Amino acid sequence: MKNVPTIKHVRAFTLKGGGADYHDQSDGHWIDDHIATPMSKYPAYRQSRRSFGINVLGTLVVEIEASDGSVGFAVTTGGEPAAYIVEKHLARFLEGARVTDIERIWEQMYLSTLYYGRKGLVINTISGVDLALWDLLGKVRQEPVHQLLGGAVRDELQFYATGARPDLAQKMGFIGGKLPLHHGPSEGEEGLRKNLEELCVMRERVGPDFWLMFDCWMSLDLNYATRLAQGAQEYGLKWIEEALSPDDYWGYAALRQNVPKGMLVTTGEHEATRWGFRMLLEMGCCDIIQPDVGWCGGVTELLKISALADAHGALVIPHGSSVYSYHFVATRHNSPFAEFLMMAPKADEVLPMFHPQLLGEPVPVNGRMRISELDKPGFGVDLNPECQLHRPYTH
Ligand SMILES: C[C@H](O)[C@H](O)[C@@H](O)[C@@H](O)C(=O)O
Numbered sequence: 001m002k003n004v005p006t007i008k009h010v011r012a013f014t015l016k017g018g019g020a021d022y023h024d025q026s027d028g029h030w031i032d033d034h035i036a037t038p039m040s041k042y043p044a045y046r047q048s049r050r051s052f053g054i055n056v057l058g059t060l061v062v063e064i065e066a067s068d069g070s071v072g073f074a075v076t077t078g079g080e081p082a083a084y085i086v087e088k089h090l091a092r093f094l095e096g097a098r099v100t101d102i103e104r105i106w107e108q109m110y111l112s113t114l115y116y117g118r119k120g121l122v123i124n125t126i127s128g129v130d131l132a133l134w135d136l137l138g139k140v141r142q143e144p145v146h147q148l149l150g151g152a153v154r155d156e157l158q159f160y161a162t163g164a165r166p167d168l169a170q171k172m173g174f175i176g177g178k179l180p181l182h183h184g185p186s187e188g189e190e191g192l193r194k195n196l197e198e199l200c201v202m203r204e205r206v207g208p209d210f211w212l213m214f215d216c217w218m219s220l221d222l223n224y225a226t227r228l229a230q231g232a233q234e235y236g237l238k239w240i241e242e243a244l245s246p247d248d249y250w251g252y253a254a255l256r257q258n259v260p261k262g263m264l265v266t267t268g269e270h271e272a273t274r275w276g277f278r279m280l281l282e283m284g285c286c287d288i289i290q291p292d293v294g295w296c297g298g299v300t301e302l303l304k305i306s307a308l309a310d311a312h313g314a315l316v317i318p319h320g321s322s323v324y325s326y327h328f329v330a331t332r333h334n335s336p337f338a339e340f341l342m343m344a345p346k347a348d349e350v351l352p353m354f355h356p357q358l359l360g361e362p363v364p365v366n367g368r369m370r371i372s373e374l375d376k377p378g379f380g381v382d383l384n385p386e387c388q389l390h391r392p393y394t395h
């Protein structure tokens with residue numbers, strides 16, 4: 001067997017302005033236009049999610065160089081604090097290891113950060129390192145990640161679109177449109193009426209069969225979510241997403257009993273590791289889990305989460321994370337479609353999800369993507385050299 005290259009260098013950089021930290025957008029973008037959040041109870045933070053810091057972290061870029069000269073990289077949400085964790089803590093588990101030691105590296109990164117990690121920023125960081133390791137292995141073996149994961153189970157991916165204009169998404173060939181919810185409980189009955197009016201208008205524009213969903217971004221309480229779901233039934237809402245706090249497993253289990261028969265409850269984009277998703281699945285919290293591969297623990301962990309979900313009969317529709325979710329969804333029987341986040345400010349054109357950070361980032365055409373679009377080594381993308389990398393720490 002030919003010698004397996006070893007890892008020589010690990011470098012962590014940061015980037016600002018869109019990309020993996022896709023909420024980091026300029027004024028006037030739909031993604032920051034009066035979207036309901038847990039902070040909406042404070043009027044000063046109701047209009048803009050940037051006002052309370054949704055974009056405070058920025059993008060983490062992890063770059064891993066092997067002894068044969070191959071370089072793998074990945075991007076995720078994490079910025080400078082994540083770069084510190086990579087350089088000062090996690091790099092020691094990679095440098096000197098073989099490029100194939102992905103499973104052992106993951107466990108050492110997870111166990112060594114248990115005392116301050118487990119979810120959130122630290123698991124985002126571990127995810128970024130893990131994705132870069134899979135990209136590196138693909139570069140060394142000259143294979144796309146979907147082949148490393150056992151191969152595609154379908155010839156093309158189909159996408160629903162998240163954004164302010166499901167009516168335009170329908171015209172672009174997407175299979176559904178997920179609306180951001182604009183009003184939370186702090187805006188009372190008038191806000192609830194406005195939410196349902198928006199849904200009503202969209203249903204009239206798209207007709208009876210196009211999927212329409214609400215993304216509630218953790219902003220609701222159980223009673224409000226229940227009444228929203230009941231009110232949305234007449235407009236054929238397909239699912240109500242992330243209505244409650246990610247920690248409220250009990251609330252999700254109750255909501256799933258409360259919603260009208262046939263309406264789906266989904267969540268998971270801010271959940272992490274197989275243990276967090278075990279709680280969601282075993283407590284009957286949702287019909288679809290939506291892990292973000294850049295936030296849940298990376299591909300190595302998402303493989304475990306997906307198998308757990310499969311045993312529970314739950315679908316795994318990863319939260320939109322560009323090529324990192326496309327390669328995964330391509331290979332999973334219980335991931336029949338994928339999310340595409342409309343990053344154009346008016347949600348009126350298809351732009352690469354992590355624009356402008358990744359060169360060669362594929363986009364859906366007519367709401368679909370041939371798997372052959374992904375047939376390049378690793379995740380098949382390169383860092384845009386015009387993006388100014390900053391390396392805040394070294395080791
Ligand atoms: C549209 C939502 O408010 C979030 O911005 C979005 O990133 C996420 O919740 C999603 O499911 O795409």
Ligand SMILES: [Mg+2]
Nearest residue numbers: 215241242269
């Ligand atoms: Mg969501």
